[in-house]
Amino acid sequence: MLAINYKLPARNFWGGIHPEDSKTSTHTKKIQNLLPPKKAIIPLQQHTGALCKPIVNIGDIVKVGQKIGDAQAFISAPVHATISGKIVDISPMPHPLGTKVLSIIIESDGTDSWAIEEIKRDWETLEPEQIKYIVQEAGVVGLGGAMFPTHVKLSPTENKKIDIYILNGAECEPFLTADHRLMLEYAKQVVIGLKILMKATGVKKSIIGIEQNKPDALKKIADEINKESDLDIDITVLKVKYPQGAEKQLIKALLKREVPSGGLPMDVGAIVSNVGTSFAVYESVVERKPLVERIVTVTGGGIRNPQNLRVRIGTPFSNLIEACGGVKEEIGKIIMGGPMMGIAQHTTDVPVIKGTSGILVQTKDEVCDKPEECCIRCGNCANVCPMKILPNVITNSIKNDQFEHAKEYGLLDCMECGACTYVCPAHIPIVQYMKYGKTQLRKF
Amino acid sequence: MYTLSVSPHIHSNLSVKKIMWDVIIALVPALGMGIYFFGTQVLYPVVISISTALITEAIISKIRGRKTISNGSGIVTGLLLAMIIPPGVPLWLPAVGTACAVILGKEVFGGLGLNIFNPALIGRAILVASWPSFMTTWLAPQSGWFRRIDAETCATPLAIVKLNLTQELPSYWDLFIGNVGGCIGETSAFALLLGAIFLFIRKRISWHIPVSYIGCVALLSWIFGHNGLFTGDALFSILSGGLILGAFFMATDYVTTPITPRGKIIFGLGAGIIVVLIRLKGGYPEGVCYSILLMNAVTPLIDRWKWTVPKKFGKINA
Numbered sequence: 001m002l003a004i005n006y007k008l009p010a011r012n013f014w015g016g017i018h019p020e021d022s023k024t025s026t027h028t029k030k031i032q033n034l035l036p037p038k039k040a041i042i043p044l045q046q047h048t049g050a051l052c053k054p055i056v057n058i059g060d061i062v063k064v065g066q067k068i069g070d071a072q073a074f075i076s077a078p079v080h081a082t083i084s085g086k087i088v089d090i091s092p093m094p095h096p097l098g099t100k101v102l103s104i105i106i107e108s109d110g111t112d113s114w115a116i117e118e119i120k121r122d123w124e125t126l127e128p129e130q131i132k133y134i135v136q137e138a139g140v141v142g143l144g145g146a147m148f149p150t151h152v153k154l155s156p157t158e159n160k161k162i163d164i165y166i167l168n169g170a171e172c173e174p175f176l177t178a179d180h181r182l183m184l185e186y187a188k189q190v191v192i193g194l195k196i197l198m199k200a201t202g203v204k205k206s207i208i209g210i211e212q213n214k215p216d217a218l219k220k221i222a223d224e225i226n227k228e229s230d231l232d233i234d235i236t237v238l239k240v241k242y243p244q245g246a247e248k249q250l251i252k253a254l255l256k257r258e259v260p261s262g263g264l265p266m267d268v269g270a271i272v273s274n275v276g277t278s279f280a281v282y283e284s285v286v287e288r289k290p291l292v293e294r295i296v297t298v299t300g301g302g303i304r305n306p307q308n309l310r311v312r313i314g315t316p317f318s319n320l321i322e323a324c325g326g327v328k329e330e331i332g333k334i335i336m337g338g339p340m341m342g343i344a345q346h347t348t349d350v351p352v353i354k355g356t357s358g359i360l361v362q363t364k365d366e367v368c369d370k371p372e373e374c375c376i377r378c379g380n381c382a383n384v385c386p387m388k389i390l391p392n393v394i395t396n397s398i399k400n401d402q403f404e405h406a407k408e409y410g411l412l413d414c415m416e417c418g419a420c421t422y423v424c425p426a427h428i429p430i431v432q433y434m435k436y437g438k439t440q441l442r443k444f
Numbered sequence: 445m446y447t448l449s450v451s452p453h454i455h456s457n458l459s460v461k462k463i464m465w466d467v468i469i470a471l472v473p474a475l476g477m478g479i480y481f482f483g484t485q486v487l488y489p490v491v492i493s494i495s496t497a498l499i500t501e502a503i504i505s506k507i508r509g510r511k512t513i514s515n516g517s518g519i520v521t522g523l524l525l526a527m528i529i530p531p532g533v534p535l536w537l538p539a540v541g542t543a544c545a546v547i548l549g550k551e552v553f554g555g556l557g558l559n560i561f562n563p564a565l566i567g568r569a570i571l572v573a574s575w576p577s578f579m580t581t582w583l584a585p586q587s588g589w590f591r592r593i594d595a596e597t598c599a600t601p602l603a604i605v606k607l608n609l610t611q612e613l614p615s616y617w618d619l620f621i622g623n624v625g626g627c628i629g630e631t632s633a634f635a636l637l638l639g640a641i642f643l644f645i646r647k648r649i650s651w652h653i654p655v656s657y658i659g660c661v662a663l664l665s666w667i668f669g670h671n672g673l674f675t676g677d678a679l680f681s682i683l684s685g686g687l688i689l690g691a692f693f694m695a696t697d698y699v700t701t702p703i704t705p706r707g708k709i710i711f712g713l714g715a716g717i718i719v720v721l722i723r724l725k726g727g728y729p730e731g732v733c734y735s736i737l738l739m740n741a742v743t744p745l746i747d748r749w750k751w752t753v754p755k756k757f758g759k760i761n762a
Contacts (some may be wrong), residue, residue: 014757019454174454248757261758333447339454346448360453367447368455373515374557376460379650379703387757390703393747410756418452425458426557432450 010212010239011253015386017242017419019174019340021213025306026299027177031185033310034323036083036112040314041351042068043095043103047141048148049075054104060087063115065290067137068104077139077149077354082292082312085109096317096336096343096350103351106314116288123196123285131200131285138284139291139354143276144168144179144245145337147355150277154200156266165203166254166265166272167194169210169217170238170245173338176358178295179275181308183210183217186279187224189286193278195231196285201271206233207254208275213240242340243417247272249386261413276357296352298324302331302361311352317359318348332367335360340418373426381420381430387413391420391430398437406437414438460556464516466648470639471523471693477622477632481585482531486628489538490526496542497522504551517556521545524564524693527629528686528733529571532583532595537575541567561740562700565733572733582625598625601684605670606729619683630686640692649696652708653715657691658682660716668724687719690732700740707743707752715739 044052052069062068062081069079085108092100123131136151156162167190171179183190198206208225210218218237225233236254238244248259250272257268265272273281276294283289292313299306304325311320317334321327335342336356381391389410397406414434421430478486497518505511525542545567553559572579584598601624604611614624622632630636643649662678669676682688695701695715702708715735722731746752 017456019456252757258758260760261756263758331446333449333453335451335453337451340452342451342453344446344448344451344453346446362453368453369447369449370455370459373460374555376463376557376698377701377703378463378698380458382703382754388754389756390753392703409753413756413758416451422452422454423456423458425460425463427455427459429450431452435450 010237011209012239012241013244013249013253013386014388015384015419016244016249017384017422018240019242019422021240022174022299023177023180023213026175026297026308027180029177029181029307031181031295031308031310034312034315034320036108036312037315037319038108039088039316040081040083040106040108040312041093041103041316042079042082042106042314043093043101043351043353044069044079045095045101046079046147046313046354047077047139048146049073049077049152051102052076052079054090054102056087056104058087058090061085061109062087062106063113065292066115067290071136075149075152077141077151078137079104079139080290080292081106081115082314083108084111084113094347094350096345096353096356098343116290119288120286121288123192123199126199126285128200128202131196134285135200135281137290138280140277140280140284141291141354142274143280143294143354143357144274145341145355145357147353150273150281153271153273154197156201156271160266161269162201162203162266162271163205163269164255164271165194165198165201165206166250166270167206167208167275167278168245168247168250168272169208169214169221169275170250171214172211172240172242172244172246173340173342173357174242175299175360176297176338177299178297178308178357180214180217182279182295183214183275184220187217187220189282190275190278191221191224191228191233192286193280193282194233195228196281197273197278198231203271204232206231208233208235209238209250209254210235211238211240211244242419243386243415246386246415246417248415261410291354294352294354294356296320296356297358298361299358300335300361301366302327302329302363304328313354314351316349316351317345320352320359321348321361327361328363330364331361332364333362335362340422341416368427370427372428375426375428378425380423380425384419384423386417386419387415389413391434394437395428395430395433398433398440401440403437403440407441411437411441460515460517463648464520466643466646467520467693468516468523470642471527471629473635473638474629474632474689475523475527477635478527478531478628480589481587481622481631482583482628483586486531488535489529489533489628490523492535493526493538493542494519494522496539497525497546500543500546501551504547515556518546521550521563521567525567527689528564528568528627530579530582530626531628532581533578537571537578541571544570557699559699560744561737562694562697565694565737568733569737584625585623585631587623600625600729601680602723602729606723613680616679616683619680624684627686630689633683633688636688636692640688643692643696649692650705650708652705653695653701653712654691656709656712657695657716658687660713661687661719664716664720665723668720681720681723685723685730686732690736695736695739700743702743702746702752704747704752704754706754707746707749710746710752711739711743714742
């Protein structure tokens with residue numbers, strides 16, 4: 001019998017910060033299904049890697065789950081129709097990651113008819129290669145936010161020996177509760193998804209890491225694992241600290257292994273997936289559903305009635321905000337993702353994509369826009385940096401166009417978690433300098 | 445129109461101003477003990493120093509066409525300078541010292557964050573070099589609140605040792621509580637430690653510099669005692685002079701000291717060696733001010749030394 005001790009010994013990593021977690025407005029709220037939108041915008045880039053090619057034409061009639069954009073490379077993931085109806089346009093549209101991206105626009109016929117069989121698949125009879133193929137065809141990507149194609153993760157380089165599969169249920173970003181609710185309401189599916197992932201990679205051992213502030217999810221998942229006594233799945237309590245859910249920090253906390261600088265988890269024999277991804281894998285393999293919907297936390301001081309919504313990919317942000325009672329007062333910022341790593345949006349016309357874990361709406365007062373002052377070398381940034389680099393030194397080099405010097409001090413190790421910027425008393429936008437420095441390095 | 449900016453979108457609300465005010469609060473107990481032992485008139489130089497600092501900052505901001513943002517650093521510089529001059533000096537002295545501290549110690553480099561030397565110590569160094577007699581005349585401490593004290597003078601404990609005076613040395617208790625001759629804010633180790641504990645609890649300073657600095661002074665003073673090797677009085681050397689004030693409030697100044705733990709320890713050790721050298725072999729009885737200034741000068745070098753840079757996450761030892 002797997003027992004969890006909530007107090008001891010919560011696993012930890014070096015550095016990090018303790019922002020107010022602000023999850024109380026949604027963490028007890030059940031996931032609500034949002035009706036399919038009248039018009040869906042499906043960007044052909046919803047993953048790390050190569051852009052998809054449209055395989056439908058304007059005027060075509062499509063059904064939910066039908067593939068409409070196909071991958072042109074191994075590191076890519078196909079996209080599917082998320083509502084049934086007619087393709088009305090294929091053109092560049094605003095994308096939540098910034099620039100305009102070629103997107104397929106579908107106008108709903110109101111029937112919501114699906115293009116998939118409704119017979120459940122018996123995953124246990126599938127071979128690993130078949131699982132990988134199904135996952136690839138279903139367009140499953142990492143749903144934690146990075147959107148790295150899952151089938152690529154499941155195919156590590158031949159010479160890397162993988163001995164452990166880590167499932168990431170940390171959800172360390174403040175405000176977000178989508179993963180928390182998923183673990184509570186779909187614990188069984190999450191655990192089956194993990195088992196499918198383990199089978200696909202041939203890994204015999206697994207750990208699920210969940211932060212201490214979600215005891216209910218810990219219990220739910222532990223109960224589910226206890227029902228399945230045949231597999232070596234462990235559950236570990238993580239200390240509540242940001243960025244606990246960052247891949248390298250999570251591996252360090254759980255396994256005490258350090259992913260080498262510039263390396264990947266597979267270099268230390270581990271694969272990490274988000275609990276949301278494992279759920280998507282379950283749906284694609286067992287329910288035969290490609291990735292057409294996901295859970296999004298719509299929250300923040302500017303939202304009237306914050307909620308966790310299950311929405312079709314391609315639904316405009318404005319629909320979600322409206323479904324949550326609209327906005328309270330004058331809005332300062334609309335962010336896709338959490339407050340630490342999320343991306344500010346210039347319009348609510350952008351669609352939910354595979355990596356949209358949350359929509360955070362800040363009021364004018366909540367927006368922090370203090371002017372940048374001179375660095376006083378307090379060293380707070382270095383004390384919280386989970387990658388143990390010296391953000392102030394690197395920022396200074398970047399300000400002086402010394403990009404090689406910045407690289408020497410670990411610019412490329414920076415994962416832009418934002419801990420340094422959060423604690424900087426001089427309000428220096430360190431992450432912004434880091435991003436700029438990286439783009440400059442790429443130019444040379 | 446929505447605000448667009450790079451993540452993160454929340455902030456801890458820590459500011460330079462908050463840090464500066466923490467330092468000011470931490471200095472209050474020591475100032476209180478200064479008032480207790482040297483009379484209420486020590487408040488005059490404090491007020492004059494702080495106002496000079498603020499006025500000088502404002503004038504320079506005006507000249508440079510900057511918006512005046514008072515982040516409290518001027519108050520810290522003024523307060524610190526007033527605390528490291530003797531009680532009973534003419535009142536133009538702190539004004540001149542503070543103006544020098546702000547202009548030559550800070551603003552010529554571009555303002556807070558860009559200065560190489562600790563501004564208050566620059567101010568003190570200029571005063572000691574220019575008006576040595578004012579800066580080495582010490583009022584004798586007399587306890588009691590709210591009164592002016594007689595202009596009776598005395599020697600500082602370190603001067604008694606240095607000049608082989610016949611006076612009796614003060615007891616450890618007097619040294620600890622601050623009942624000895626010295627600068628306004630440096631004599632009471634007790635009050636300074638209270639302030640230091642506050643800064644530690646608020647996580648404004650780390651242990652590296654104070655511990656290595658004071659530890660180094662204690663060790664070397666013990667080894668190189670007046671009556672031969674290993675006869676020195678470590679406790680006396682810690683409690684007398686400006687070591688406690690310097691170690692916790694000046695050698696921990698962010699701007700002018702190294703950032704990394706290893707760099708900080710080198711800084712502390714170096715400053716400790718210089719203090720003991722000056723006290724034993726130099727012309728002055730006390731060397732805290734110059735030890736910190738000299739180490740400030742080599743801080744950029746320490747920072748450049750790769751050995752002081754912490755091992756980054758995932759770096760393979762090669």
